[in-house]
Amino acid sequence: MATRNPSRTSATGRLGPEDRERSWRRLGEETFDLVIVGGGVVGVGAALDAATRGLKVALVEARDLASGTSSRSSKLFHGGLRYLEQLEFGLVREALRERELMLTKIAPHLVKPVSFLYPLTNRVWERPYTAAGLLMYDTMGGARSVPGQKHLSRSGALRLAPSLKQDALIGGIRYFDAQADDARHTMMVGRTAAHYGAVVRPSTQVIDFLHESDRVSGVRVRDVEDGRETDVRAHAVINATGVWTDELQRLSGSRGRFRVRASKGVHIVVPRDRIVSETGLILRTEKSVLFVIPWRNHWIIGTTDTDWNLDLSHPAATKADIDYLLAQVNSVLATPLAHEDIEGVYAGLRPLLAGESESTSKLSREHAVARVAPGLVAIAGGKYTTYRVMGADAVNAASVDLPGRIQPSITDKVPLVGADGYHALVNQADHLAAEHGLHPYRVRHLLDRYGSLVHEVLALAADSPELLKPIPGSPDYLQVEVVYAASHEGALHLEDVLTRRTRISIEYPHRGVESAEAVAGLMAGVLGWDEAAIAREVEVYTARVEAERASQDEPSDQAADAVRAAAPEVRPELVEPVS
Incomplete structure (x- = not known):
């Protein structure tokens, strides 16, 4: 097993221009235990998992960290309440455990509690049915570190969310989940991997696979900024490219064990004052659920769930997608939203495991990992919340191609960079603001983006x-x-x-x-x-x-x-x- 050089460990996982040049030299000169392809949350999660087990690891990403699915999600760390109806109890329990770890230990500076109101519309069966599901959710871990469910009358729900139509509900239930800026979180996981010695290099595209006899022995990469190419040698390669899994599989010359199906999810962003509410909303639709999610001075409304078979790099939202979201949310709003209210729109692709169901909203959010060839592991599916488990599973699957025994995963004990000292700095925000001539709200905003790295930023x-x-x-x-x-x-x-x-x-x-x-x-x-x-x-x-x-x-x-x-x-x- 290759030995990591501690002298190359970055104090805060800095990914600057000088670090980029040094990383390029390392890619061409050294032999790694693992090369991970894909800079989404699963890829950086696997890189952090491997680095903290003492492995020598490199991660390459053709574009930017989180440039695909991992910057275009609903920005929730949630247990998947709706998966209870699909009887996926294991997935919900696992996701709730991960949510708890993020809130309390791994990323308290990035992951925050968020409340949702579920409006009830049926007087007979809906409250006991939903309450039973939420009780199960709370019992599985949904009420750790956040309040449990609270039942509300119609007047109580309307006090919480005055923008709702009076006849849109007969009562409501409030519950809590968590949210994060997905792109920042993914980047911080990548920086934490770099902090523990991993080479993390965006704008570095895999253009071929290296082989020794019948096994994969590395990749050939191109720097997509200047065209340089080099071979990167490794004992094993992990394909963590999400919706690009099948494309990379074909490039490797290996036959995949599963196929990935891209499902397009569209979200719209509107100003906070367009919906008067102290809480987010979760609404049932004919196809799935719709979230109205508080996002600083805005609301994020989504999502859609439709097959996508076109350009994977730039999924496009259509007028039909936007009209659908507006129609769904306007069905419960007293003052409807219009196209002119929309500040932003984004579309992302979920990498779902291809299955028998024709409805992408019914495909499992479970993940799959397979050793598709000697020296090559692929991982796909899953959901953002369980990225850490997925990363560990991928490294475990690759371990059969590594020399010697590897240590067990410890990322449940490893805070992301910026987490240590965060809570103390929140208490000191007023002093920090005065020191730098900033308003305290500015400092709190910075702390929720950088945590204790705020000192680096302000310096x-x-x-x-x-x-x-x-x-x-x-x-x-x-x-x-x-x-x-x-x-x-x-x-x-x-x-x-x-x-x-x-x-x-x-x-x-x-x-x-x-x-x-x-x-x-x-x-x-x-x-x-x-x-x-x-x-x-x-x-x-x-x-x-x-x-x-x-x-x-x-x-x-x-x-x-x-x-x-x-x-x-x-x-x-x-x-x-x-x-």
């Missing part, structure tokens, strides 16, 4: 106090956060900052366009961009936003996909896999 403004001013056009974020994204968080392009390190692209009606030039200018100082590079970044990002807006006026997936696909790719050397 960048020590000699440049102007960085503590808001980003032009996006006042919820500070300019120093852009600099930090490029210097510490692996952001290489304008899109990475506007859509994932911040959520400007979905939280403002301009979708980041009004902030693009200022943000590109801030990134340029870290990444060495000249005026031409800045102009290109702004141009490509603006074209992407225009294409997404236009696609959302199209009636069908095919039409929306064609419009969205016309936008240019920001990573110049990226090659789309052949289906």
Whole structure:
């Protein structure tokens, strides 16, 4: 088994330009226990799991960390209340345990409790039926660290959510789950893996597999920023590419043990004042459920659940998707939402295991892991909440190809970077704000994004106090956060900052366009961009936003996909896999 060099461990898992260059040299010069392909939450979770077991691990991602499914979820850490109806008790129990770990130990700075109101509409059977399900949910762990269910009369429910129609409910039940910024959480898991010695390198695409006799012995990768290529040797490779699992499987020349089916989920974002409520909502629909989720100064409303067989990299929301969401939520709102209320729209693809059911909403959220060839393991399916378990299962499956015995998984005891000291800093927020000349609410916002890494962020403004001013056009974020994204968080392009390190692209009606030039200018100082590079970044990002807006006026997936696909790719050397 390869030995990790502790001297290469980053104090906070920094993913800056210098670290990127050092990582490239390591990829070409060293032999790893594991190479993990895919920088979504399962991939970074597997990288952290392997690194904390003492393995030498590298993770490569063709685009940005969380650039696929893991930045486009409902942003919930939930037990999957609706899976109780599908009798998936094991999945619910497992998810609730993971939610508890995130809230209390692993990521308290990123994962927060959130309440939901379930409006009751049937006087006879619905309250006892739902109460029994929630009692089971609470008993399985749903009431740990958060309040248990609370039953409300119609007047009580309407006091909690005055925007609901009077005749939309006869009562309600309030319960709690948890939520997180999925893209930030995924990136922080990746940084934690780097902190424990893993090579974590975005914009690094697998273009081929290495073989020795009948076994996979590594991958050939291309730096999609400059076109360099190198071989990365490893005892085993884990395919954690989600909806791209089948494509990578074909590239490896191995026959997969399961197939992955992409299901499109669309969400819309509206201002908080459009729905007057102290709680989120969970509504039954004919097909599944609809969430109305509190999101800072906004509401996230979703989701849809439909098959998607087009471009995996850029799933497109259609006018029909948006109309469906508006119709569902407006069925219970006294003042209906209109298209003009929408600030942002995003579409993501769930990697579901292909099964017999024709309805994607009924496909199991269980995951599958298989050793598909000597030296190659694939993992897919599952749900965001159980990423840690999935990562451990993938590493366990790969262990048969590693020399020597490996240690058991310990990630249930490993806090993410930024977690240690977070609670004390929350108590000290007023002092920290006074020290830096910020309003306390600004510091609390930073703490919920960076945890105890807030000191690193604010240190960048020590000699440049102007960085503590808001980003032009996006006042919820500070300019120093852009600099930090490029210097510490692996952001290489304008899109990475506007859509994932911040959520400007979905939280403002301009979708980041009004902030693009200022943000590109801030990134340029870290990444060495000249005026031409800045102009290109702004141009490509603006074209992407225009294409997404236009696609959302199209009636069908095919039409929306064609419009969205016309936008240019920001990573110049990226090659789309052949289906």
